[in-house]
Amino acid sequence: MRFFLIAGEPSGDQLGAALMAGLKELVPGVGFMGIGGSRMESEGLASRFPMDELSLMGIWEVLPQYRHLKRRIAETAAAVAEAAPDALITIDSPDFCLRVARAAREINPDLRTIHYVAPSVWAWRSGRAKKMAQVIDHVLALLPFEPPYMQRAGMSCDFVGHPVVGLEVGGPEEAGRFRAAHGIATDAPVVLCLPGSRKSEVGRLAGRFDEALIRLRDRVPEIRVVLPTVPGVSHMVRDMARRWPTVPIVVEDAEDKRAAFAAADLALAASGTVSLELAANRTPMVIGYDMAMMSRLIVGMMLRTDTVTLVNLVSETRSVPEFLGRECQPGPMALALQTALEDMTARKAQLEAMDLTMERLGKGGEAPGLRAARSVLEAVRAPRSR
Numbered sequence: 001m002r003f004f005l006i007a008g009e010p011s012g013d014q015l016g017a018a019l020m021a022g023l024k025e026l027v028p029g030v031g032f033m034g035i036g037g038s039r040m041e042s043e044g045l046a047s048r049f050p051m052d053e054l055s056l057m058g059i060w061e062v063l064p065q066y067r068h069l070k071r072r073i074a075e076t077a078a079a080v081a082e083a084a085p086d087a088l089i090t091i092d093s094p095d096f097c098l099r100v101a102r103a104a105r106e107i108n109p110d111l112r113t114i115h116y117v118a119p120s121v122w123a124w125r126s127g128r129a130k131k132m133a134q135v136i137d138h139v140l141a142l143l144p145f146e147p148p149y150m151q152r153a154g155m156s157c158d159f160v161g162h163p164v165v166g167l168e169v170g171g172p173e174e175a176g177r178f179r180a181a182h183g184i185a186t187d188a189p190v191v192l193c194l195p196g197s198r199k200s201e202v203g204r205l206a207g208r209f210d211e212a213l214i215r216l217r218d219r220v221p222e223i224r225v226v227l228p229t230v231p232g233v234s235h236m237v238r239d240m241a242r243r244w245p246t247v248p249i250v251v252e253d254a255e256d257k258r259a260a261f262a263a264a265d266l267a268l269a270a271s272g273t274v275s276l277e278l279a280a281n282r283t284p285m286v287i288g289y290d291m292a293m294m295s296r297l298i299v300g301m302m303l304r305t306d307t308v309t310l311v312n313l314v315s316e317t318r319s320v321p322e323f324l325g326r327e328c329q330p331g332p333m334a335l336a337l338q339t340a341l342e343d344m345t346a347r348k349a350q351l352e353a354m355d356l357t358m359e360r361l362g363k364g365g366e367a368p369g370l371r372a373a374r375s376v377l378e379a380v381r382a383p384r385s386r
Helices: 010-026 036-041 059-083 093-109 129-131 147-153 173-183 199-219 231-241 254-264 274-280 294-304 311-315 329-340 344-360 368-381
Strands: 002-009 031-035 085-092 113-118 138-141 156-159 189-192 222-230 250-251 266-270 287-288 323-325
Touching: 002 010, 002 059, 002 093, 002 274, 010 036, 010 368, 031 093, 031 329, 059 093, 059 129, 085 093, 085 250, 085 368, 093 113, 093 129, 113 368, 129 147, 129 329, 138 274, 138 368, 156 368, 189 254, 199 266, 199 287, 199 329, 222 254, 222 266, 222 323, 231 311, 231 329, 250 254, 266 274, 266 329, 274 287, 274 311, 274 344, 287 329, 329 344
Parallel strands: 002 031, 002 085, 085 113, 113 138, 138 156, 189 222, 189 266, 222 250, 266 287, 287 323
Antiparallel strands: none
């Protein structure tokens, strides 16, 4: 068997590598071609061009590269047609991947197509699923409540588990070493500050998060703030941190970040998958997020759920406090942080919701990459329904 895979960003590269490993375990001699990053290459993929070309976010970032990306879509679709794989597997990055799937289908209408990571139609823009169903046969979903949405749109869909269940978390020894290395007393609360992984997020949230933490420190003077960051925004974060009165400990190394999460008693975080990382570490949290005014208004009109925090959604609770849009203000966030730190009933509710979330995402079961591989094989071998 041979599969053509496309990933456009690091998270997709991680999912693709795990899927490839699962397919190799189930189908000895399986072949791969397509586009991916270093992790997929380590599993045997020779990427047709650097995945970094596709790792673009936002209109202003994409516009200068539009013609180049359009050429890449055409040449990738032609490569898929020439390869005639058992299936085209596109991984997240819908703006590029679904255009390739459409173009490849125009060349070969019988091409099997599988997309890994369902669009968030449960939150907003429900029409995306029907549009996707025009070019995708089968979907691999990360969240347990997503399959019905995809199936109603006309695609088959399996929940295959979320990669966070395989996250390596630190233990008490790592937490103790982290505290000792940074001179943090054993009884001093450690609070993570996670203002996002994109420049726009950090620029918009960092000041409000810092002010919230200053107010928390006024009420709980012994707290120590730790600011984990990622390469794309680390220079920006470090520059900001030098001006913060809270004097955060900035960590970027993967081992240091794992130890910081293990040592943390609380987190103030931007909305996103980081809430699942915190859940894996059983760290109570407060979520804050905001965007540009026009984006806020548009998303507000289209939003279909009363919460966007994944822990709340998966656990079907509202245990994690969230402050979105105009509500993302330092005062209310500081009060919520203090409650999450000192109110044992609130902390217990969050911990129970996190444990339930991890269970529902597949913790303790078969690895998501292997589950995804089984789903792919079943989809490829199933009779065509359309």
